[in-house]
Amino acid sequence: MTNRLSRTTQPGLPVYPERMIQFGEGNFMRAFVDWQLQQMNNQGLFNGSAVLVQPIGQGLGGLMAEQDNLYTVLLNGIMQEQTVNSREIITSVSRVINLYDDYAAYLALAEDDGLEFITSNTTEAGIAYSAGDSLGDTPPKSFPAKLTALLHKRFELGKKGFIIIPCELIDRNGEKLLQIVQQYAAEWQLGEDFNKWLVDENTFCCSLVDRIVPGYPRDKAAQLEEELGYKDNLIVTAEPFLFWVIEGPAWLSEKLPLAQAGLNVVVTDDMTPYRERKVHLLNGPHTAMVPLAMMAGLETVEDVMNDETFFRFVQELMNDELSPMLDLPAEELSSYSAAVLERFRNPFVRHELASISLNSISKFKSRLLPVLLRYRQERGQLPELMTLAFAALLLSYRGDRVARQDGAEVLEAFDKAWSNPDSFVKTILADESLWGQDLTLVPGLVDGVAAKLQELDRTDSRAVLQQAVHQ
Known part of the structure; x- marks a missing residue:
């Protein structure tokens, strides 16, 4: 029987002092933030560990404790045209606190002068206000309320503040977190001195994270146990690519020497x-790519990248229509685009198109529509490939060729518009609840989308793409 991963079975592993509080013990943070702490520690640049706070009652704290807070990160993929297949035991986590079981241990973190940083990933819904939370709750319900309680304890002890870097996937995450903390501070009547300390002594940073983390390799667990020589119930697989943008003061690069x-x-x-x-x-x-590829019977991003016609579509969309509209140096955009294409080709990650298709209307609105509109304004014409993708998306929401996954209100709007096919495009583009504006006012968009939609409806998406891309 294989021994479980622990400090007993893996003697001599280093132990580091706690320097970071991390809300969230899930796969992403352990393969993203804690993995990066490990890389700094390996080079003698940080000498610190993270104490993890389990933000909800059910979590991985028990499993972490059974393994002395050790786990393995597997990096699988292609990076700069080289195959990466690495395994590393992570020693940068000190312990996990379940604040539902031991709230006193959580508040005691405020007493530790060695703790300088706070990171978090409590899902996109985590940075939100919850009515009814109070300072006396043990614990409060929402993540921002829990954080406010900890910060207030720190303030009462007369200690320095924290550098706070949320990783939740919402725009301006640091600013929004601060706003909600200030809302609780006002509601709980914590006083002007606390409000001043909150702003003057703490640094709330906005951040953007990027790494695909598939998580526990369930289908290969037995094989990996044999190869590694130990049993690890907390293995995390991730792609080699990583990118973290932190909006903060320049001195942060020295305090947290990640680069x-x-x-x-x-x-x-x-x-x-x-x-x-x-x-x-x-x-x-x-x-x-999703509606066009699904109409052609493709199932994964890798399928798209291995199909010559669809690969050319993605490549030309990025190079000819998207990149020219972004305000970054051309070399940087070219390098990033090449890295994205490489990531899309990763044979170790099965990224299903059906999962990407969830809520595609709101995704198109934020991801592609702003670029389409800018392209039309600056060049006086519609971008052909984006317009084709838009038409395919609208056609897919008819529901007879691709399964729709969206909110009831969105599907109702499409069903109503599709009840009169002749006026469908004009009706749906005029719906400001979907797009935030009346898109029929964009010169040529109604006719351009309608023409592409009719073309897609007459034939198949592959044939249409073959005419649109350079063969």
């Missing part, structure tokens, strides 16, 4: 261009 450790991390005073780059050049092509 110095060779990691792909940028500290900047404006993360907007980087956010636009990711949203439009990584997420945008995902949204564009």
Whole structure:
């Protein structure tokens, strides 16, 4: 019987002092933030560990404790045309606190002068206000309320504040977190001195994270146990690519020397261009490819990349229509685009198109529509491939060729518009609840989309693409 991973079965592993509080013990944070702490520690640049706070009652704290808070990260994929297949035991987590079982231990973190950083990933819904939370709750319900309680304890002890870097996938996450903390501070009547300390002594940073983390390799667990020589119930698989943009003061690069450790991390005073780059050049092509590829019977992103016609569509969409509309140096955009294409080809990650198709209307609105409109304004014509992708998306929401996954209100709007096919395009583009504006006012868009939609409806998406891309 194989022994479980622990400090007993793996003697001599280093132990580091706690320097970071991390809300969230899930796969992503352990393969993203804690993995990066490990890389800094390996080079003697940080000498610190993270104490993880389990933000909900059910979590991985028990499993972590059974393994002395050790786990393995497997990096699988292609990076700069080289296959990466690495395994590393992570020693940068000290312990996990379940604040539902031991709230006193959580508040005691405020007493530790060695703790400087707070990171979090409590899902996109985590940075939200919850009515009824109070300072006396043990614990409060929402993540921002839990954080407010900890910060207030720190303030009462007369200690320095924290550098706070949320990783939740919402725009301006640091600013929104601060706003909600301030809302609780006002509601709980914590006083002007606390409000001043909150702003003056703490640094709330906005951040953008990027790494695909499939998680526990259930289908290969037995094989990996034999190869590794130990049983690890917390193995995390991730792609080699990593990118972290932190909007914060320049001195943060010295306090948290991630870039110095060779990691792909940028500290900047404006993360907007980087956010636009990711949203439009990584997420945008995902949204564009889905309806066209699913209509052609493809199932995964890898299928798309291995299909010559669809690969050319993605490549030309990125190079000819998306990149020219972004305000970043051409070399940087070209390098990022090449990295994205490489990531899309990763044979170790099965990224299903059906999962990407969830809520495609709101995704198109944020990922592709702004670029389409800018292209039309600057060049006086519609971008052909984006317009084709838009038409395919609208056709897919008829529901007879591709399964629709969206909110009831969105599907109702489409069903109503499709009840009169002759006026469908004009009706749906005029729906401001879907697009945030009346798209029939964009010159040529109604006719352009209608023509592409009719073409797709007459034949199949592959044939249409073959005419649209350069063969």
